[in-house]
Amino acid sequence: MGNMPDAADTDGLTVGQVSKRLGVTVRALHHWDEVGLARPSLRTAAGYRLYTAGDLERLHRVVVYRELGLGLDRIRDVLEDPAADVPGALRAQRAQVDERIDRLQRLGAGLDRMIDAQEHGLLLTTEQQAAVFGPQWNPDWPARARQLYGGTTQWTQYAERSASRGPEEWRAVAEAVACLERALGDAMDAGVEPGSPEANRLVERHREVFASYFPLTRRMQVCLGRMYEADPGFAAHYDGIRAGLAAWFRRIVDADARAHGIDPDTASWR
Amino acid sequence: MGNMPDAADTDGLTVGQVSKRLGVTVRALHHWDEVGLARPSLRTAAGYRLYTAGDLERLHRVVVYRELGLGLDRIRDVLEDPAADVPGALRAQRAQVDERIDRLQRLGAGLDRMIDAQEHGLLLTTEQQAAVFGPQWNPDWPARARQLYGGTTQWTQYAERSASRGPEEWRAVAEAVACLERALGDAMDAGVEPGSPEANRLVERHREVFASYFPLTRRMQVCLGRMYEADPGFAAHYDGIRAGLAAWFRRIVDADARAHGIDPDTASWR
DNA sequence: CTTGACCCTCACGTCGCGTGAGGCCGGAGG
DNA sequence: CCTCCGGCCTCACGCGACGTGAGGGTCAAG
Numbered sequence: 001m002g003n004m005p006d007a008a009d010t011d012g013l014t015v016g017q018v019s020k021r022l023g024v025t026v027r028a029l030h031h032w033d034e035v036g037l038a039r040p041s042l043r044t045a046a047g048y049r050l051y052t053a054g055d056l057e058r059l060h061r062v063v064v065y066r067e068l069g070l071g072l073d074r075i076r077d078v079l080e081d082p083a084a085d086v087p088g089a090l091r092a093q094r095a096q097v098d099e100r101i102d103r104l105q106r107l108g109a110g111l112d113r114m115i116d117a118q119e120h121g122l123l124l125t126t127e128q129q130a131a132v133f134g135p136q137w138n139p140d141w142p143a144r145a146r147q148l149y150g151g152t153t154q155w156t157q158y159a160e161r162s163a164s165r166g167p168e169e170w171r172a173v174a175e176a177v178a179c180l181e182r183a184l185g186d187a188m189d190a191g192v193e194p195g196s197p198e199a200n201r202l203v204e205r206h207r208e209v210f211a212s213y214f215p216l217t218r219r220m221q222v223c224l225g226r227m228y229e230a231d232p233g234f235a236a237h238y239d240g241i242r243a244g245l246a247a248w249f250r251r252i253v254d255a256d257a258r259a260h261g262i263d264p265d266t267a268s269w270r
Numbered sequence: 271m272g273n274m275p276d277a278a279d280t281d282g283l284t285v286g287q288v289s290k291r292l293g294v295t296v297r298a299l300h301h302w303d304e305v306g307l308a309r310p311s312l313r314t315a316a317g318y319r320l321y322t323a324g325d326l327e328r329l330h331r332v333v334v335y336r337e338l339g340l341g342l343d344r345i346r347d348v349l350e351d352p353a354a355d356v357p358g359a360l361r362a363q364r365a366q367v368d369e370r371i372d373r374l375q376r377l378g379a380g381l382d383r384m385i386d387a388q389e390h391g392l393l394l395t396t397e398q399q400a401a402v403f404g405p406q407w408n409p410d411w412p413a414r415a416r417q418l419y420g421g422t423t424q425w426t427q428y429a430e431r432s433a434s435r436g437p438e439e440w441r442a443v444a445e446a447v448a449c450l451e452r453a454l455g456d457a458m459d460a461g462v463e464p465g466s467p468e469a470n471r472l473v474e475r476h477r478e479v480f481a482s483y484f485p486l487t488r489r490m491q492v493c494l495g496r497m498y499e500a501d502p503g504f505a506a507h508y509d510g511i512r513a514g515l516a517a518w519f520r521r522i523v524d525a526d527a528r529a530h531g532i533d534p535d536t537a538s539w540r
Numbered sequence: 541c542t543t544g545a546c547c548c549t550c551a552c553g554t555c556g557c558g559t560g561a562g563g564c565c566g567g568a569g570g
Numbered sequence: 571c572c573t574c575c576g577g578c579c580t581c582a583c584g585c586g587a588c589g590t591g592a593g594g595g596t597c598a599a600g
Binding site for chain 2: 054057061064067068069078082086087090091093094097098100101104105107108110111112114115118119152153156157159160164215
Binding site for chain 2: 588589590595597
């Protein structure tokens with residue numbers, strides 16, 4: 001029962017004592033003093049702030065309303081304006097809170113979509129995938145693609161696009177791809193020569209269509225052409241359209257690249 | 271098919287055109303340029319920013335991630351660091367969003383409590399009220415009090431306190447009030463004179479107990495004393511404790527006020 | 541040549557403090 | 571007496587993502 005460090009019967013508490021009592025920082029008290037929201041009625045000769053019981057009363061009200069998320073200006077109104085519409089201000093604040101919750105929930109839903117896209121590469125159900133991509137589609141492909149390419153910049157960009165695509169959009173992409181592949185097959189059949197304007201137009205068109213997945217530079221396209229030929233799965237796909245299409249495609253891509261000053265034999269993905 | 275105002279085939283779009291296409295403000299584009307997040311690759315001779323197709327690509331990605339709530343620094347990482355853990359960043363963001371939703375929901379609950387307190391004055395069910403305040407309690411009183419005093423500073427302060435009180439706390443308040451009233455009755459019976467130290471101590475104690483509702487100045491206490499005597503409801507309550515207690519209470523309050531330099535006949539509530 | 545729409549670069553304001561920097565005050569110990 | 575340490579003071583900048591002018595060039599059309 002010795003003299004307590006912060007006796008309640010003195011006529012004022014210092015900032016540190018108040019800060020402990022109310023659970024706010026000293027800086028906050030300084031700030032509220034600066035802006036005139038809650039000032040101590042006393043100062044010691046040395047300039048120390050001294051908060052009286054009445055000041056504590058007011059500070060406590062400030063803390064209460066701050067915990068409700070009101071801005072300092074609004075709190076000032078509530079504390080000082082006897083005509084302040086406190087219930088109105090509270091309801092307005094409530095409405096704002098609901099709004100912000102809504103926005104955050106939509107934001108969370110968007111994040112979930114994007115995370116899903118990053119993890120699965122495709123946001124369609126197996127049935128939707130079958131309906132959109134046709135019978136030759138293998139639902140394991142996205143997972144396999146992620147295993148191979150997950151973590152690359154291109155996978156990230158692909159996922160960004162996937163997140164904003166529904167069945168409709170995917171159908172349009174699949175249609176464009178199918179249309180291009182038909183055109184490639186027809187051109188090869190028609191004897192279009194690598195390096196010819198027609199071949200180069202097709203190469204250009206391939207880059208544009210492929211941009212549905214991610215932006216493709218000409219160098220990357222060269223690598224892609226070589227992979228289409230070398231990878232058994234891709235080769236089988238293209239040669240299934242026309243025998244030799246994979247090799248022919250590589251040749252028209254290489255020719256187009258050369259025409260743009262790129263050596264296809266040394267071109268790298270990045 | 272005339273020349274469009276923002277032809278897509280020119281080699282750059284100005285800030286205004288980009289702003290319309292992407293739905294962001296011109297200032298945001300300036301800002302992203304300033305901080306180096308997304309700069310135009312071209313400028314006209316006059317200094318106009320010109321965004322190329324590639325720039326638009328990058329801008330679009332910025333917009334996407336900004337809509338997911340990522341900070342500009344994090345977006346920069348995602349766009350530029352090929353080793354950036356994009357799914358990780360997204361999940362961290364998701365966790366933050368959930369946290370913020372939680373905080374907002376708690377905040378909303380607090381607001382609801384406070385609004386309720388402002389509107390009803392008491393957050394207890396009718397049964398709880400009966401259990402806490404005893405059989406002579408009338409559940410219409412809070413509503414009536416709000417009709418009379420709603421909108422005053424004191425009602426607001428009373429509501430603030432009510433919002434943070436449960437049945438326990440109300441029981442303590444009711445107990446303190448009952449105890450005080452017993453003491454008042456006993457003192458009157460014992461012939462305590464208005465103006466005596468004992469009477470003044472009781473007046474002081476009344477102010478302290480009453481502070482459970484809202485802070486009471488001595489002037490306000492004087493008005494209260496007069497109302498206790500004049501209002502039939504209050505008078506009946508106090509005279510029900512002891513015949514003449516309302517009038518005696520007014521007299522001890524008046525005397526205490528006079529002893530503190532207040533003229534009870536001209537004292538006003540505010 | 542003028543007009544009006546568009547563009548530029550500063551540069552301060554927002555909101556509620558956090559975080560030092562530099563220095564004074566006050567009580568305890570040597 | 572001096573010193574030390576913890577607490578207090580007053581500046582004053584920083585944060586995050588721009589909003590909002592001020593003051594002044596630029597461009598296409600009438």
